[in-house]
Amino acid sequence: MSFTVFLGNLPTWVTADDIKSWLAGENLVADQIKVIRNPETQESKGFAFIDAPNQEEMQAIIRRFDRAPLEDRHLRANPAQPPKGKRLPGSAPQPGESRGPMTAPAHGAGPVQAGQGQGQGAAQGLRRRRDRGRKGKQGPQSAFAEELAKAL
Numbered sequence: 001m002s003f004t005v006f007l008g009n010l011p012t013w014v015t016a017d018d019i020k021s022w023l024a025g026e027n028l029v030a031d032q033i034k035v036i037r038n039p040e041t042q043e044s045k046g047f048a049f050i051d052a053p054n055q056e057e058m059q060a061i062i063r064r065f066d067r068a069p070l071e072d073r074h075l076r077a078n079p080a081q082p083p084k085g086k087r088l089p090g091s092a093p094q095p096g097e098s099r100g101p102m103t104a105p106a107h108g109a110g111p112v113q114a115g116q117g118q119g120q121g122a123a124q125g126l127r128r129r130r131d132r133g134r135k136g137k138q139g140p141q142s143a144f145a146e147e148l149a150k151a152l
Contacts, residue, residue, distance in 0.1 A: 003058040004080035007065060008047040009073050010035075019048060026064050029057055049080055 007019070016033040023030050032051040035044050052058035058079065065077040 002080070002082075003052040003055055005050040005052060005058055005061050005065075006047065006076070006078055006080040007050055008076040010044065010046050010048060010075065011071055011073070012044040012046060014044060014048070016048070019050065022065075023050075023061070028061050028064065029053055030061070 014035065016035050019033050019035070020030065023033075029052070030050045031053050033048060035048040037044055050061055052061055062077045062079070065075050068075045068077075
């Protein structure tokens with residue numbers, strides 16, 4: 001069982017060492033601290049995950065840091081949620097997973113066909129706008145271009 005705390009609303013200057021020193025100052029223990037960073041800029045995204053050794057330590061960290069003031073903000077601390085599984089578009093949902101909200105087709109778009117996902121209308125609208133500028137200039141399309149158009 002995981003005892004991970006989500007610590008959010010952090011200023012971007014906060015490092016794992018800062019959090020480690022805050023925990024030590026409160027006599028709290030963490031197995032691991034990970035400040036989440038933007039992979040391109042390496043700037044903090046403003047949240048971190050703290051792995052606690054047990055349930056009691058996790059609850060103590062949450063009690064100490066949830067709504068704690070830091071600069072002009074209040075930190076948020078709560079049990080971390082497991083990451084959501086990533087699925088390929090069109091694949092079947094896992095047991096207990098919902099498909100998400102259903103939307104009605106745009107006015108005049110006609111009935112939604114089986115397997116037609118959200119965003120289809122937007123992709124078709126983009127194709128129509130793109131194609132308007134090509135009137136009279138369309139030549140034969142390649143098989144790849146036709147398959148790509150069908151997929152969009």
